[in-house]
Structure formats: structure tokens, C-alpha cells
Amino acid sequence: MTGLVGFLFLISLIGATMAKFVVEKNSLTVTSPESMRGTHESAIASFGIPQYGGSMAGTLSYPKENRKACKGFDEFGTSSASFKSKPGTLPAFVLVDRGGSFNLIELGFSLPVLIKFTNYCFFALKVWNAQKAGASAVLVTDNVAEPLITMDSPQENGASAAYIENITIPSALIDKDFGEKLKNAISGGEMVNLNLDWREAVPHPDARVEYELWTNKAFVVSRQCQSQCINHGRYCAPDPEEDFSIGYEGRDVVLENLRQLCVFRAARDDKKPWIWWDYVTDFQVRCPMKQKKYTKECGEAVIKSLGLDLHKIEKCMGDPYADSDNPVLKEEQDAQLKKGAVLKAICSGFEETTEPSVCLSDDIQTNECLENNGGCWQDKAANITACKDTFRGRVCECPLVGGVQFKGDGYSNCEASGPGRCKINSGGCWHDTRDGHSFSACLDIHGSNCQCPPGFKGDGVKSCVDVDECKEKKACQCPECSCKNLWGDYECKCSGNLLYMKDHDTCISKAARTANVAWTAFWLILMGLVATAGVAYLVYKYRIRSYMDSEIRAIMAQYMPLDNQR
Template sequence: MRDVVRMRGDHAIAIILVLGLHSFARSALNIEEAGIKIVYPPGHRTQTIKWALADFGIEKYGGQLLGNVFYPTEDTSFYSANVKPPKCVPTDAQYGCTLFSKCTGFSLPRNDGNQIIMLLDRGPARTEDPCYFVKKVYYAQQAGADAVLVVNDVAGADLSTAIAPDEEVFAKMAEDITISAGLISKEDGDIIKDMLKSGNAVTLLLNWTSALPQKAKVSWELWSNSNDECGTLCDEQLAFVRDMKATAKKLQDSGLATFSPHYILFACPAQYLDTPECQSQCIMKGAFCAQDPDGSVAEGYAGLDVLKINMMQLCFFQVANTSGQPDLWWDYVDMFGRNCTMKDKQYTEECARRVFVSVGGPALSMNTGLTLWEQCIPNVTALAQNTTARVPLLEQEQALQRGSDSMNPVSIMPTVRINGVQYRGKHDAASVTRAICAAFPTGSEPALCNDRAVSDNECLVDAIGYRRCRVRTSRAVNSCNNTFSGSGYKCVCGKGYKRGTDDLSGGETCDDENECINHSYIPRPGGPTEKPACSCSRCACINTEGGFNCTGPLPNKCTA
């Protein structure tokens, strides 16, 4: 079994059917890519590498990561004669299938606060105890890596998006991953390996600054499901709604972003229309379906129950949006998730109506909110076997789910789509907010994008901005200002320093000003800062960090 491209639960089949596909093809799961630049060895700086972002972990949307590549291979040709390679059992170390703490001879070469990008191989192919992508990344994070690149194992193969399997153990791993990860081609991986084998240190710049299209007004969507019986996945989804609603409201109120919720649909194949599975999950003879929440047709809630609640929530948004209060949807879904659970047998239309009243639904649209809401909700029972009726609400959802030339199709649940492109990574409020911020033109991001929870603070002591602005060595003459996009910081360079550009990352630096070359800095006779030690004809200037010293008169030791 391969280590990449696992759809979450039965949603794999569901979405492929609604998109009209017949296999796990590339088009079934849109691949989101970012750029990688080889910055060292310098002879490869013109070469760029594409990588497919994983759908877990934290991708640094709008930012960059400069790091040294570490490949924990057991191949002795990558090491000098006196270095023993690491050894993992039962799978070779370069696959990352074993906790590195249990491997012999393994150590992560970290110094001077540099970032480590671990390079791992895809595979090995096996049916028992498959080495999934998420396991590789989790073990690399445990070892101290800051990012992971997995090298594809087939030359010429398309890149694919890594998704955690829906088994609880892997879902938990995915939840705990806080580093970035992605897949690169075998050809690009071989280039990196050849450089390492030649004894070169390899430094890469991972770049997320162009991963999303930028617009002055950002539109974003959440594709989800009202089901609360899917374990960690459902828990994360409900937590996201709770944690994101304050930020979503700020973005909406600012007028800089618009949000719309949507709900995943699938279609039942014609040959299964008369089965209990389709009849309990679908309306319109299999045209519109929702997944059974517990996987059992005979027990618990059915897919039709989920479809009905999904449509009630979608209709609430439409009524609230028409009334100019779209952000009430967050309150409605949050309260429903807390009070109307399947576990407590409260996942019902009656509970949904109580929540509607609690969040002020009846007062919407000049006190016609309840009527408009009820008129919007399709009659699931009446539509079960109907093949001629039109259901515009569901038809529109299905069309939006399929996507268009300017909008990626939605193929997994949950999905966030920003300016028509799918977000990849962990579905937590801070990470999604970061991606939304990256979708604004550089410099026009809302103020909340600089919040600590959203933007990495590159100006903390010993962070990259702090070091490159030389805050410590300048004795606080220089300062570092944290920003959201690009390198993540701006330098303010004081007297004795000048602003420069780092050769590797392109980020700003404060470079020492050589006052001894720029003579305008040196006090001269008659000047406002005349110093006797600098003013005489036999005085010399000695450049220092952030300043200079003058020698005073030097003795004439010339004998000729």
C-alpha cells in the first residue's frame, strides 16, 4: 500500500462519484503546489522545485522557510569514511517509518539556530503495516525537523496530496503535526541527493508567498458536514468553528473578506439505487446524498438525517446573509454542535429549531426569518423517490462542489477554499487565518494578520529577523519589526549600519557600514564632530562593528 493519497473515510468514494470520476485520478484531488529554491550550492540557484502541499501540518502561507537538508540514509556513499550512517529496524532510516529515537547512530545536525528540512523517501510499498506519509512527518517532527520533503518513488509520476488515513491513530498524529510537509518528484529528489552525495551542504528556501491567488477582497469557503460521529475529524471541525468565529466576524465586519459555508454531497451509482445504503442516504433517486454518520444502515442516524440538518444550516446562512448578518451562521453552527449531538440523541429538526430561535433567527428579515428559513429547507421525505422536481439549493451546492475553470473542485471533507483555491494543512483557526491573510496583496493585510497566533514572530531573540537585523550585536541601535508576508520581518538599521539583502533568502539585513571607506562619517577639522585622533594627517581609521575608531597620530617609521 502506498504512503500518500488516502481519502478520509468513505468520502473518497462519495466525492469521486459526484465529480463523475472513475478512479483516484489527479483531478479527483486537486494538487496545491508551492515553490522551492535551491540557494546552496550556488550553482543551482536558478533551479526551482515544485512540491505538493500535504493536507495536514502547518503550511507557512505567505512566508518562507530557509533550511539545511538532512537525508538520514543508510547508504554509506553519502558519508565520509569515518562517519557511520544511522540504522533503523525493521525499515531503512531514509523511509522514516521508525521513531528515530529508536535508531542507532541518528543525530540531527543543528547549529546556530538553523532550520532543518528532512528529506525522506516514499514507501516502501507493503500491504502490512503501511508507512503512511503522515507517520513519516510525525516521526520527523519528533526528531526535531522543521519541515519534511518526501521524494516520490516513480520517475515521471504526477505529484499527489498527502492525506492522513481516517484510522484514529493516524488522525491523532495529523492533529499533533505542527511542521510543514509536502511531496517532490523523484527527479528533483535525485538532484538533491546527488548534491549531498558529492559532499555539498544543501540549503533550500521553501516559499509559500504565491501559493494562493491574491485579491483586494478575499472570498473564502468552508466545506463541511453537520455529522458529529466521525471521531477526531469531527472534533477538529467543531473546534474550528468555535475558534474561528471571532476572526471570521472581524474579517466580515472589515469588509475585506466574504465567507460562505457549504456542505459536501455525493451521488449514488445507478446500479446501487435500490440498495438500503442509497435509499437511507439519498434523495431524488440517488442524485443528492450525505454519508451515513456511523457507517451502519440499520442503526443510529442515517445519511438522510445528516442531509436534512446540512440543508437547515445552509438555509440559516442564506436567511442571515440576506438580512446582512451572515456571521450569525457561526453562532448557529457552534450552538447546534454543543446542544444537538448524536450522542445525546438530540440531532433532530426540533433541536435545530430551538437553536434557530436562540440565536435570533425569527427576528431576521424584518421578523420573517422563521418563515423564510422553513421555505428554504427542502422536504427530504417528499423528495426521496422524486426524479422530476428541481432543488435549486442542492443543485447550486453540487455545481460549486464540482468547481470551474477559476475554482478548484472540492474533493475532501472538511475543505477550506480561498479565492477559489483549496487550502492545505491543519484545520485550526490560526493556520486558516494565516492562509486567508496570504490571499491579500502584500502589505494590505488586515491588522489581525500580525497577531502572534497567526504570524511567526521572526523578531524574537535569536530568531532569523533578530539575527539578520543584528539587534544584539548593534547594542539595540538596530531593531526588527515583525511583518506577516515574505521573510516575515523588516529591519530598522541605526547609525553605523546600512540596510542590505541576504543572499540566500532575499530577506533584509542590517550590514555594518564601513565608515573608514565612506569618509563623510569621519570627523574632519572644522567639522561639528571633530576628534583630534581622527583629524591629523597621520591619523588612521579602523572600522568596528557599528562604528569606527581613530588611532591618533601614528609614528613615522619610514627610514628611507
């Protein structure tokens, strides 16, 4: 009994410790059936590959057997052996139950005492079994009504390490109540479609890209990390044979790289830097990995054959097991990463032309549009360019200016298109201003039309030349007229006290014009009086006829009573 109490106390400590960590969540939306539509929270597992920044839709199923997924589904026959989706259907999501059986070991005491759990069904094992059966994602429903927790991976050992690193599908934990509703819907024959959304998994309260750095001490002391890294996980390399079990490991590669750096320093101090190249070429020939000679002993033999001080090189390499930075590798890292390494990694995740301005600063990258406009089209007069600076380089793309879209290849040509285009550099058409008068050949209609305005002739694009109306159009031909050509127009004057009538191309006296105005007023007044008399006559006639009709009806009623009169 004491052992059981101690175990329960340990479980309570673990729960209290886990409560200190922030549970990373994503949203889960039920799209069908109609009665269950809505969005719920789910806790993202610490293993597998969540689709950060994206979403995934699928159809949920609940297995009839092996519902805790503690065993491989292929052990339960063909009905439960595969969750692979058929062509043309949504990916298969699998719902499994939390928990798993364990064995009690009874001792020879008066009461059974729990001293050891065996065959515990970890979260990661459930997901691994479902993945092997073809599942695209896994939801684990909690068996206790409690706040969501993170499904963590177990401490790696020989059994669990074989599958944890091979889990490639996302998984999440949902609360007990929601899980029961999903089970009931599936059991009732409903088709349950879900959408998993990781786009809000990383918080961004200030509308900027956020990033999280994760660290896990258990991983640092794991067998995989110890085999691929030195200095307690500070400097790592991938397993050259990708097997994590036999042959050479990543840490062998890191140590050899460190040895070569120290060989270079020793050769430089001896004023014989070329010896480093001799070492690299000799090591490649004498210590190949395929012949199982990629070892410390082989490297030291090459160093001795070149006459270098082995003790000096070993001192330079330091202790690969020390829980501290290696000065040589730290300096190499700083030289490679330089300034803004994390920011550069974030900026590289943006699609071209969508990066925030901080990604385009001089500290992060070079603005290629500053030199020769990046080889793109530009209109210097209107200060418009098709060159767009991006994190990965420049792109030549016709711009959108003031609501007007330019169209073209972006390299040699861009033309304003659509309504309002004449506001932007006259839509690429001819335009000019002289003596305060401006003319443009742009027609502000759909399409890209350029037509010289009245008073000009030309192609409307490159040039419009003034037309001499006095000579070419023979304006001002009346005997009393004198013509003067203007830019885009002309001017006619009459001699003496005459007034020019442009519509009739003639000159008239001002007195005649006054007489004409008087006669016009007379006729207007006369027509108004006639119209008034006509209206009065019509009113008078209507009233007389109405009066006579009523009198006739009265006389006839005396001699011929109507139907409604006695």
C-alpha cells in the first residue's frame, strides 16, 4: 500500500509540473453533420509533424476494435487493418481513446502492491499504430474531464525510439465531452468531416510574424542526440548513414570537422597553411568511411605523417563531452550566421513581394532595384517603376499606381490600363503644356486608346503636332475676317466694329446683333400670349359644355323619368 501511495504522489507531482507549461493549441472545426457544426480546441502533440501555417480537412472514423490503438491494427483483421483514403475522397482521420492496460505484479504480501507498470500505451504509440494503418491524422479523446494537456513523447528507450522519430502525421488531444459527441455521431451512421487548422497555433497579437524556440532537456540526453552531437547538444551533424544504430554517427562527422579546423590553425601558426590541404586530401584517401577507417586513430596518423604537433591539435579541439561552448566551433558558428540569422530564417518563409519592410532593410539584404532599376521598366518622368525588391532578389512586375493597373512584361513595357489611366502620366499617351494650356492624347475609356485632341494631328503616342487651322482648315474665310493660329486652336477677328460669329464664319455689326436680340424677344412674348389664349379658350369651352349637359338632363328628366325615379 505504501508503494501505491508513493506512486500516486509521484503522479500528482508530474501533473503539477506539466501544468506550468503552456499547452500549444490549434482549432478543430466540425463541418458535418449539421447538428455538430462548430469550432473546438485541441492540444497539439509534441511529436509528429503539425502543419504549422496551414490546415487539413478529412473524414473521421472510430475503429470498432483496438479503440485505444495500443496494438497494430493489422492484428484485428481486414476490417480494421487500413484507414487509407480512397481516390477522390478526403484524408482519413482516426479517433482513438486515451489510456491503456498495464499489468499488476503481485508480491507475496497479504495485499497486492503496485510496484511497476509494464506495456504502458503511450500517446506516441497510438499515433504510430494509426499511421501504419494509413491514417492522415489522429485525434485522441481524453478519458478524464480536465483541461487539455500536451501529448508528450515518452523517455526514449530501445522500444520507443524505433517509432517516435518516424511519426510524420499530426495528432492532437480533445476533451472528453467533445470526444463522446463525435463517437455518438459516428456510431449513429453520421459522416463526420473535420478541418484541423494550425494557422493560429503561433500567437501574433501585433500582426507581425512570431516564432517560438523549443528546447527539451530529455532530448539532449537521449541516445539520438548523444550520437549526433557533442558538447551536450551544442554542435550536431546528421547521421551520415541515417540508421541511428550502427556504423558512423553524426558526432564522428562533427569531431572530424573540428579536427580539420584545428589542423588549419596549427599549420597557420607554423607558417605552413598549405599543410591543411595536404591533411584534407590525405584523410580522404587514407580514411574513407566506406572502408570503416573514418576514425580518430586514422586522423591522428595522418597528422603525425605531416609533422604537425598532435598535442597542440588535441588541446585546440578541447573536451567534446563538456557542457560548455567549444571556442573553435563557436567562432565558426558566429562567422557563418553573422547578423540577423533568425530574422533571415523568418523572412525566407514569406512569398515574394509579401515580405514586411524589416525583411528588406539594408542589414538583411541588398536592394537590387537601386542599381540600373534592376533591369526593369521605369518611367522616370512619373517616377514609376516595375522593379520590386524582395528578400530573395528583385522581380519585374508592372505596378498598381493610384488604383490604376499597369500591364506589360515588366521588363521593357508597362502601360496603364482601364478607367482612370489618364491620371497616371496620361496613360502613356502624348501630352504637353505650353503657356498654361495642357493637352493630352489619352482617352479615359476602357482599353488603351491614344488619339490626338482637336487642333492636333499625329499618332497620339509619341507625338501630336499642332494643326494650322488658318491654312489647312481654311478657317476665317469671310472678307472682314483675319485669322491667327494658336497652339491647339485658332483665333478669328473682324475688322472695324464687327463681331465674329464662329458657327457661321461671318462678321456682323453689333447693332444688328442688338436688333436680332430685340426681335427674338418680341416673338417669344407673342408666342407666349398666343399659348395663354389657347389654354383659356379650351377651359372656357369645357365649362360651357358641362353646363349645357346638366341643363339638358334636367329638362329630359321632367318628361322621361329615369329608371331610378318614380
